[in-house]
Amino acid sequence: MKIFIIGFICCLLQLSGYGQQVLKGKLVSEKDSTTVSGALISSGDRTASSDSKGEFSITLGTQNTIRVKAMGYADLQLTVKSVNELLVIYLTEQSQDLQEVIVSTGYQQLPRERATGSFVQVDQQLLNRSVTTKILDRLADVVPGLIFNRNIGTSETRGENGISVRGRNTIFAKSDPLIVLDNFPYEGDLGSINPNDIESITVLRDAAAASIWGAKAGNGVIVITSKKGKYNQPLSVNFNAVTTTGQKPDLMLQPRMSSADYIDIERLLFSRGFYTSAERSINKPALSPVVELLIAARDGKLTTDDADAQITALKSHDVRTDLEKYYYQPSFNQQYGLQINAGTPTHRYLLSAGYDKNRNTQVGNGLTRLSLRFNNNVKLIKEVLELSTGVFVADNRNQINRALNDLTTLSYGLIPYTSLADADGNALEMGKLMRPAYLSSVEALGQGLLDWRYKPLDDMCYRGYETSLSDYQLNTGLRARVMDGLNVDLMYQYAGQRFDDSELRQEQSYYVRDQINRLTIVNTDGSLTRPIPLGGIRNADLGKMGSHNLRAQLSLDKQVGAGDLSAIAGYEIREVNTYREQYMQYGYDSEHATSRxxxxxxxxKLYYNQNSASNLIPNAQSMTDATDRYISWYGNAGYLWKGKYLLSGSARVDRSNIFGVNTNQKGVPLWSAGLGWEISKEGFYHSGILPYLKARLTFGYNGNVDRSLSALTTATYNNGSGNQNNRSTGLPYATISNPPNPELRWEKVSILNAAVDFASRANRISGSIEVFDKKGLDLIGNSPLAPSTGRSTFKGNSAEMSTLGVDAALKTLNLTGRFKWSSDIFLSYSKEIIEEYNIKSNNAVSADYVLGILPLAGKPQYPMFSYKWGGLDAVGDPQGYLNGELSKDYAKIMSSATLEELVYHGPRRPVYFGALRNTFAYHDFSFSFNIAYRMGYYIRRNTVNYNDLLAGITTHSDYALRWQNPGDEMLTIVPAVPAARNLNRDRVYQFSEALVDKADHIRLQDISFDYTLRFKQHKGISQLQLYSYISNLGIIWKASKNVKDPDYLSGMVPLRQLSFGLRATF
Known part of the structure; x- marks a missing residue:
């Protein structure tokens, strides 16, 4: 074996030794003869870079040609005739344009001019313009086709990160784009990635760009490339520090009814006897302070005047003032980053460390993140064999104070006049679950129960919830040059994650005291038996994830005939295992980590209700363990002929244990093909207006995987106890989650993309226009099944949808003298339509579509339907339409109105969106601002909910605008208070066209300012940049006058943040 290896290496050395000539050269600027450092020089597959003096040394390839690429200069290719003396090369300064960008697919890097696909690259300069903690947040309003879906609720996005690339192309599967970090899919937490470590981000938007990722690329691909060291680079140290302060939330912007209005409702409900059953209930539920005062006055325990005086005092208080004082604070974030990198001719490395500490706006909430990254490359055999290794470790800790959640789960809700503290700041008691009078009687018995009273401000410090998340990656790669232009790459990565989302509630917390007391048994001798022992209660949520990725790849980059051929072919295997377990521990002692x-x-039995004898101790025990395995074959090739005609193609076959056996056996690849034509290089093209013009056309298929489904029968097993109690037998049981489906396959998305790239003289105007047509095929959807199967529906590959759109990007250099002004603008248009969906609402029940329960063929995935509004009648009741006539038969309107009788407004997601960024520079000063806009979609305003209000739950501030007197129907659309609760009455109004507004708006997203100081090298520091950044500056214009911010209907609009930072290079 040793002889074979030695022989193989000797052959490689022999191949590389033929015709080797070493060229030494120097790069200088043609403009002012200054040296050019950091340039990339290549000859065949050999590369070198120029040092601080502009000098380089490279072994020539077989054709004795070199190519030079340097930021800010035009690319240069020349043939070397002699290596006997130093070659001085003059580079022509050039503004950066589309052709200079190197894009990454995660499998290969290639110049944009040799790509037919749709790529958008966000470079380090643009990434650093923002200062957010999360890397993907820096893509907001800077990438054409990419949008953050702010106005779609979390229940509708199923826990996704809310990003869409060129529309949503799935119905039930997750629509998140695939995230690739340093060549491999990233399964970890995106919050672990330190933005200071990132060199660039490339967004792959069409089939030619993304189909190399096969069944994972249907939603687009975001390729993140971390920084690496450079060969022939002296030691360099970079430091970044930034602090960000944010406003304290203004809760008064929340549209909540006033204390006085709510008290009036409580008086009304009391007069109707609404609280009588609660008074008499054996469960002794807590009642609000006003109701207790009314009861005391009724029973003669308090005079009517005294009760009225106390109630009047309550009317002047607003709980939001207390919440702002005790539960909220200005945010304060800190971010630090340090990078050390250097390189010799045979070795390069980069070491990076980052530390973030964030204090959130809610008291007790915060984030701490520590990240370390090390990238190392060594040329084991110069120009023949290179070894790369990398290590990434991140530790995230989130502190979450859930005391506010406890406060909002009072038995009567968080009412507007609640006081949390007295005038001296002492915590006040509130009735959370049981009436104070009952608790006083329990205390009088002296039975030894724990204190059962609730003081929210005291309770804040007894509920600790901290999430701990560790992400780590280990990767290595070996690249061997077989011959000029042909390389073999072997790459392996292990990625892991461990998390602990455990919550500890101490014995002093109200929750624990209540849980212990409610099941406490008082024995005949006066002793106590506690089924739930003294001590804390810990909810454990632990898990881990591990993935193995192995890839073998051939890369070819050669001149073939009159053109350049770039091709890759490879095979990879991947396994991802996820494990999670949840359980509860009682009597927990945090000091010794013990439980009972x-x-x-x-x-x-309940202590306060001996008739309730079937109560269980809560048990949240569960465990999941899943392993997904993938094997793939892939290939990609591009041929640039005569520097102006480009042909590309790719194919990939994916197999997985997720897919059905029939799908795996067919092995049909996902593929793409593309054409490119640089028209401006044709002899007949002589335009002085647009000296650069290129056309691109691509078509292909990407895929998407719904990991919630499986080709095999899957079941959920339950232990039969606690919350999963099997009351009939007490034995464990299982529930079928998915029936078998051997035909299960990935969702398929076909993408047709036509594009034109252009640039004017001196690149004063440059940009691109792309038109795309996406069709989602074999989407996961529900189909009806015969009742005899035991299931009414079957989820499988049965739905279709389409997306038609345009992405246009334009960059202008408005002024180019000492004072510079440039503009970047983009416009994206995306129209989604459900083409086929097999489940239809029974009897065309319109409520299913108004409430967004069912997708509907012919409409967007998120359509806005409403009931036709007939206004208020003479007594303030809302009116709808039934069979074309005004009607107050609310139940029948909900159940019998046809789809044709509904009002369709349009989509709930923006059809048009984009941004305009202006940048001004003078000497070393730079100033920019970004204006974002969203158009062509609709929102439904929140409003009063009488069904809740007449149950004692506070509601919307629209209550103040309600119908109160005859004639008000001409002045308001808010119905009168009904005589009794009627959910259908509420819904006919709440989901009527009267509450739908256009959501179009323009906002000033951010402002950035920086000043750069440059020093002579011998002073130790070469560059210092001071910068500031202001974000969330608010709405400039909006179509609706009824909402403050169309994307944040709750009133909790994004808070303005101000950042100051510095970047230093040594």
Missing amino acids: VVDFIGSY
């Missing part, structure tokens, strides 16, 4: 065993199967 409890009986989850037994049933217990």
Whole structure:
């Protein structure tokens, strides 16, 4: 074996030794003869870079040609005739344009001029313009076709990160784009990635760009490339520090009804006897302070005047003032980054460390992140064999104070006049679950129960919730040059993640005291038996994820005939294992990490209701363990002929244990093909207006995987106790989650993309226009099944949708003298339509579409339907339409109105969106601002909910605008308070066209300012940049006058943040 290896290496050396000539040269600027450092020089597959003096040394390839690429200069290719003396090369200064960008697919890097696909690259300068903690947040309003879906609720996005690339192309599967970090899919937490470590981000938008990723690329691909060291670079140290302060939330912007209005409702409900059943209930539920005062006055325990005086005092208080004082604060974020990199002719490395500490706007909430990254490359055999290694470790800790959640789960809700503290700041008691009078009677018995009273401000410090997340990656790669232009790459990566989302509630917390007391048994001798023991209660949520990725790839980059051929072919295998377990521990002692065993199967009586004898100890025990395996073959090739005609193609076959056996056996590849034509290089083209013009056309298929489904029968097993109690037998049981489906396959998305790239003289105007047509085929959808199967619906590959759109980007250099002014603008248009969906609402029940329950063929995935509004009648009741006539038969309107009787407004997601960024520079000063806009979509305003209000739950501030007197129907659309609760009445109004507005708006997204100081090298520091950044500056214009911000209907608009920072290079 050793002889074979030695022989193989000797052959490689022999091949590389033929005709080797070493060229030494120097790069200088043609404009002012200054040296050019950091340039890339290549000859065949050999590369070198120029040092600080502009000098380089490279072994020539077989054709004795070199190519030079340097930022800010035109590319140069020349043939070397002699290597006997130093070659001085003059580079022509040039503004950066589309042709100079190197794009990354995660499998290869290639110049944009040799790509037919749709790529958008966000370079380091643009990434650094923002200062957000999360890397993907820096893509907001800077990438054509990419949008953050702010106005779609979390229940509708199923926990996704809210990003769409060229529309949503799936119905039930996640629509998040694939995230690739340093050549491999990233399964970890995106919050672990330190933005200071990132060199660039490339967004792949069409089939030619993304189909190399096969069944994972249907939603687009975001390729993140981390910084690496450079060969022949002296030691360099970069430091970044930034602090960000944010406004304290203004809760008064929330549209909530006033204390006085709510008290009036409580008086009305009291007069109707609404609280009588609660008074008499054996469960002793807590009642609000006003209701307790009314009861006391009724029972003669308090005079009517005294009760009225106390109630009047409550009317002047607003709980939001207390919440702002005790639960909210200005945010304060800190971010630090340090990078050390250097390189010799045979070795390069980069070491990076980052530290973030964020204090959020809610008291007790914050984030701490520590990240380390090390990238190392060594040329084991110069120009023949290179070894790369990398290590990435990140530790994230989130502190979350859930005391506010406890406060909002009072038995009567968080009412507007609640006081949390007295005038001296002392915590006040509130009735959370039981009436204070009952608690006083329990205390009088002296039975030894724990304190059962609730003081929210005291309770804040007894509920600790911290999420701990560790991400780590280990990767290595070996690149061997077989011959000029042909390389072999072997790459391996292990990525892991461990998380602990455990929550500890101490014994002093109200929750624990209540849980212990409610099941406490008072024995005949006066002793107590506590099924739930003294001590804390810990909810454990632990898990880990591990993935193995192995890839073998051939890369070819050669001149073939009159053109350049770039091609890759490879094979990769991948395995991802995820494990998660959840359980509860009682009697937990945090000092010794011990707990007590409890009986989850037994049933217990409630202390305050001995008739309730079937109560269980809560048990959140569960465990999941899943392994996904993938194997793939792929290939990609591009041929540039005569520097102006480009042909590209790619294909990939994916197989997985997720897919059905029939799908895996077919092995049909996902593929793409593309054409490019640089028209401006044709002899007949002589335009002085647009000296650069290129056309591109691509078509192909990408895929998407719904990991919630499986080709095999899957079941959920339950232990039969606690929350999963099997009351009939007490035995464990299983529930079928998915029936078998051997035909299950990936969702397929076909993409047709036609594009034109252009640039004027001196690149004063440059940009691109792209038109795309995406069709989602074999999408996961529901189909009806015969009742005899035991299931009414079947989820499989049965739905289709389409997306038609345009992405246009334009860059202008408005002024280019000492004072510079440039503009970047983009416009994106995306129209989504459900083409086929097999489940239809029974009897065309329009409510299913108004409430967004069912997708509907012929409409967007998120359509806005409404009931036709007939206004208020003479007594303030809302009116709808039934069979074309005004009607107040609300139940029948909900159940019988046809689809044709509904009003269709349009989509709930923007059809048009984009941004305009202006940048001004003078000497070393730079100033920019970004204006973003969204158009062509609709929102439904929140409003009063009488069904909740007449149950004692506070509601919207629209209550103040309600119908109160005859004639008000001409002045308002808010119905009168009904005589009794009627959910259908509420919904006919809440989901009527009267509450739908156009959501179009323009906002000033951010402002950035920086000043750069440059020093002579011998002073130690070569460059210092001071910068500031202001974000969330608010709405400039909006179509609706009824909402403050169309994308944040709750009133909690994004808070303005101000950042100051510095970047230093040593």
